[in-house]
Amino acid sequence: MKYWRLSGIRLDLSDKEDVLAAKTADLLKIKPSDIVEMQIVRKSIDARRHRAPQFVYVLKIVLAEDIQPPKQLMGNIHLEEMPHEPAMPSFASIRASQKPVVVVGAGPAGMFAAYELLSNKVPVILLERGRAIEKRVKDVEKFWNGQGLNPQSNVLFGEGGAGTFSDGKLTSRTKNPLAVRVKKIFVDMGARPETLVDAKPHIGTDSLRKIIVNFRKKLIEMGCHVEFDACVTDFIIQRDEIAAVIVNDREEIQTRQVILAIGQSAEDTYRALFAKGLMMKAKPFAMGLRAEHPQDLINEIQYGKWRGHPKLPPAEYFLTASLSDLNRSVYSFCMCPGGAVIGCSTRDGYLCVNGMSNARRSGKFANAALVVNVRVEDFSSDSNPLRGLDFRSVWEGKAYLAGGGNFLAPAQKITDFLKGKASDTLGETSYRPGVTPTLLHHLLPDFAAEAIKRGLWEFDKKMRGFITEEAHLIGVETRTSAPVRICRGKDGQSETVIGIYPCGEGAGYAGGIVSSAIDGIRTAQKLMESLR
Numbered sequence: 001m002k003y004w005r006l007s008g009i010r011l012d013l014s015d016k017e018d019v020l021a022a023k024t025a026d027l028l029k030i031k032p033s034d035i036v037e038m039q040i041v042r043k044s045i046d047a048r049r050h051r052a053p054q055f056v057y058v059l060k061i062v063l064a065e066d067i068q069p070p071k072q073l074m075g076n077i078h079l080e081e082m083p084h085e086p087a088m089p090s091f092a093s094i095r096a097s098q099k100p101v102v103v104v105g106a107g108p109a110g111m112f113a114a115y116e117l118l119s120n121k122v123p124v125i126l127l128e129r130g131r132a133i134e135k136r137v138k139d140v141e142k143f144w145n146g147q148g149l150n151p152q153s154n155v156l157f158g159e160g161g162a163g164t165f166s167d168g169k170l171t172s173r174t175k176n177p178l179a180v181r182v183k184k185i186f187v188d189m190g191a192r193p194e195t196l197v198d199a200k201p202h203i204g205t206d207s208l209r210k211i212i213v214n215f216r217k218k219l220i221e222m223g224c225h226v227e228f229d230a231c232v233t234d235f236i237i238q239r240d241e242i243a244a245v246i247v248n249d250r251e252e253i254q255t256r257q258v259i260l261a262i263g264q265s266a267e268d269t270y271r272a273l274f275a276k277g278l279m280m281k282a283k284p285f286a287m288g289l290r291a292e293h294p295q296d297l298i299n300e301i302q303y304g305k306w307r308g309h310p311k312l313p314p315a316e317y318f319l320t321a322s323l324s325d326l327n328r329s330v331y332s333f334c335m336c337p338g339g340a341v342i343g344c345s346t347r348d349g350y351l352c353v354n355g356m357s358n359a360r361r362s363g364k365f366a367n368a369a370l371v372v373n374v375r376v377e378d379f380s381s382d383s384n385p386l387r388g389l390d391f392r393s394v395w396e397g398k399a400y401l402a403g404g405g406n407f408l409a410p411a412q413k414i415t416d417f418l419k420g421k422a423s424d425t426l427g428e429t430s431y432r433p434g435v436t437p438t439l440l441h442h443l444l445p446d447f448a449a450e451a452i453k454r455g456l457w458e459f460d461k462k463m464r465g466f467i468t469e470e471a472h473l474i475g476v477e478t479r480t481s482a483p484v485r486i487c488r489g490k491d492g493q494s495e496t497v498i499g500i501y502p503c504g505e506g507a508g509y510a511g512g513i514v515s516s517a518i519d520g521i522r523t524a525q526k527l528m529e530s531l532r
Contacts (some may be wrong), residue, residue, distance in 0.1 A: 004069065005041070007058040008077035009159055013311050015055075024112075025058065027077060028069050037062035044199030045312070049304035053312060063473020068298040086177060091528045092343050100125045100225070101527065102245055102255045104232050104269075108513045109504025110261030111215055112182065113520035116224040120295040120528055126224055127247060129231035129266070130158030132216070135273035140165060145342065146406055146433035152231065155238045155344035156265040159228065160506075162214035162344070162479070166359045168203030170195060172514035182359020182517040189214040192359075200316070204359025230426055232269065235276050235500075242499035253415045257499050261520060262506040265346055265483035267389050275329040279496045280385040283508050284376045284482040286333065287392065288371035288452055289440060289473040290353050291343050291414065292429055297470060298337070298366045299465050314361045317368070319466075321458035323451055328372055331456030331482055337361045340430035341474050343407050350396040352478045353431070358378065365430045370455065372448040379483070393441060400437045400474045410443060411435035415470040418453060429472050443475050482508045491525025501527050 006310045017040075025032040042058035060082065063069060063266050069079055096136050101117055103110045106128035114124045129152055130136060136158035139150040151157075155165045170186065183195050186203065190211045195201045203211065220226060227247070234246035235258075237511045243255045274280055294313050299307040302315035314337035322329050339357025379391035379464060402410040416423040423437040441449035460467040485508030487495045494500040503509060503523035510516040 001062060001278050003082040004061050005058065005064065006061055006077070006079050006084045007042075009059065010046070010054045010056045011057070012052065012054055013309055013468075014447055020057065020059065020341050024061065027073060028063075028079070029062070030067055030069070034064045035061055036064055040197045042199050043194075043197050047302055047306075047312070047315065049302065053303060053309070076185065080418045089525060091525070091532070099255045101257045101259060102127060102253055103261060104161050104245070104263035105129075105161065105263055105266075105504070105506070106216075106226070107261060107504065107507075108516040109218065109510065109520035109523070110307050111159075111212075111520070112158075112185070112517040113259045113261060113503060113524040114219055114224055115185070115215075115222075116521045117525035117528070118219060118224055122531070124224045125253060126219065126226045127230040127232055127245075127253075128159055128226070128228050130154070130228065132228050133159045133164070133169070133213050136164075137209060143407070144432040149345060149348055149407065151346055151348070152224075152229070152379075154346055155342060156263065156346050156479070159216065160208065161263055162265070162354075163516075164208055164212060165205050165342060165344070165354075165356050165357065166208075166513075167334065167339060168205055168208040168359075169334070170201040170203065172512060172518070175441050176278060176518055177369070178518045178521055179514055180495050182514050182521070186211060187367055188217065194451065202357075202359075204361070205356050207359040234272060237276055237497055240277075240497055242497060257530075258501065259520075259523055259527065260500060260502045260507060261502070261504045261516075262484065264479060264506045266506060269442065270386060270389065270484060273486065274386060277363055277496055278500065280484050281384045281487060282376045282380050282388050283483060284373060284375050285388065285392075285483045285519065286371040286373050287395065287476065287478045288330070288369055288444065288448060289471055289475045290355060290367055290369050290433075290477050291332075292298065292341055292469060293466075293468070293471045295364055295366045296336050297465060297468065301465050314366065317463060319455075319459045319462060321455040323454050326447065326451055326454070328447060328501040329450040330370060330372050330451045330458075331478075332404055332459075333369040333371050335366070336467045337366050338363040339367055340365065341367050341409075343409065343431070344479065345396070345400075345407060349400050350393060351400040351403055352392075352408060352410060352476060353474055354395050354477065354479065363421045366431070370452055370473075371477060371480055372451040372455075374445075374448070374483075378445065378447070392478040392483060395445075395476050396478055398443050403436045404479075406433065407476050408434050408436045410438040410440060411472050411474045412440045413469060414456065414467055414473055415469050417441070417473050418456060418467065426472060427470060429474065431474055433474075435474060440473055440475050481511045482506055484508060491530065492523050493530075
């Protein structure tokens with residue numbers, strides 16, 4: 001059977017999707033009955049302020065055997081034969097492992113690595129330093145309500161990883177076919193079927209929490225031993241090979257393979273691994289501030305007079321500015337329509353922020369990080385690969401003090417930030433437990449503060465109205481990606497310790513839910529290759 005990929009078909013807001021077949025037949029100059037099968041592969045929105053928004057589709061179709069479609073189609077519509085999906089690798093010849101594989105971290109990388117191993121009958125112990133979702137949500141709510149921080153159970157530590165309290169975006173720049181598999185597994189665990197076709201799919205933190213619980217139950221059903229409140233505090237290495245891990249400074253678990261899916265905020269684990277001789281190197285990252293606007297304003301800027309149409313979701317944006325004279329770039333990151341700015345600290349005395357939204361994105365604010373690229377030479381002049389951790393802690397400590405303690409966040413109106421003056425008063429923001437007016441440029445390296453100022457003017461040229469009295473900047477955002485990489489070879493193992501497989505965002509090889517999940521799957525496959 002031959003599959004065709006048809007891209008570029010557009011529907012107006014007034015159209016229903018059931019006209020796609022007739023429209024496809026008309027474009028291909030065939031009868032609707034000649035289309036044997038049709039499936040929506042991708043659906044996106046083309047929204048420009050001075051033109052009516054349209055939905056743009058990519059379709060997968062099968063035509064009757066005697067039909068030969070035209071080679072040339074009008075405009076931006078393209079037809080091409082689809083290659084067959086690559087077969088998944090077989091690990092049928094895996095020899096039985098005497099000791100279970102220990103997966104450290106129950107974020108996307110760890111959970112998908114465990115899923116892949118268990119699917120191939122490899123025994124797994126999954127260790128998570130934080131708590132299960134049910135308890136973790138309560139700990140986070142207490143934190144946001146100003147009732148104290150649990151350093152082991154918070155926005156960044158716990159079941160599901162940092163992505164649990166996020167927008168739940170399932171977008172990825174990679175063309176890896178595993179991305180589709182990751183989305184299918186999420187749908188199997190309870191995500192909306194539309195996740196498979198939306199151009200910018202998202203789950204939302206409220207739905208993601210339920211999905212993660214289903215995922216945990218599935219892993220346990222497959223034979224996984226899951227432990228929460230289980231922080232790996234040491235690694236037993238013998239003759240450059242992993243022999244065991246120590247949990248909570250007391251329990252020893254013997255193993256010959258460890259998948260490190262620790263996330264980028266486990267600074268104590270990074271330092272323990274470095275002390276044990278794992279090769280690491282510093283890597284670039286980005287930092288800045290989180291901008292928050294009324295969602296209605298972003299809708300008006302992006303949709304114009306069509307804002308409020310029932311078919312249109314809350315508007316998004318992605319903005320970039322290259323500042324050649326500063327040799328820096330500034331860009332929006334992790335945009336959350338209808339969401340909230342959240343505190344995501346893991347230590348008392350240090351403050352960092354992120355963005356989050358629910359599945360319906362029904363909040364009245366839109367937020368996004370505005371970040372600037374940070375080079376290794378900006379924070380390190382020696383060979384210590386952990387300097388980036390220290391660098392971001394400096395600014396998180398300054399942010400905590402500027403907020404006045406108890407994790408109040410320093411904030412400033414965008415207009416006042418550009419004028420270099422503290423805001424006398426602040427409007428309503430979504431951040432809990434609250435914000436404190438202050439001068440934000442003191443809470444960033446000089447190059448980052450200047451780049452954001454310049455970038456804001458560029459953004460306003462692209463989205464007129466972005467600079468407004470109604471918008472606030474809240475700081476600081478430092479956890480865009482890990483500032484350190486745990487080096488691994490082509491076989492997926494640490495370059496210096498046999499049997500340790502670094503993966504995911506914490507190892508410096510991924511960023512976001514999908515890419516972390518893909519890296520977890522690929523790391524598990526590398527490990528299984530060694531068991532053949």
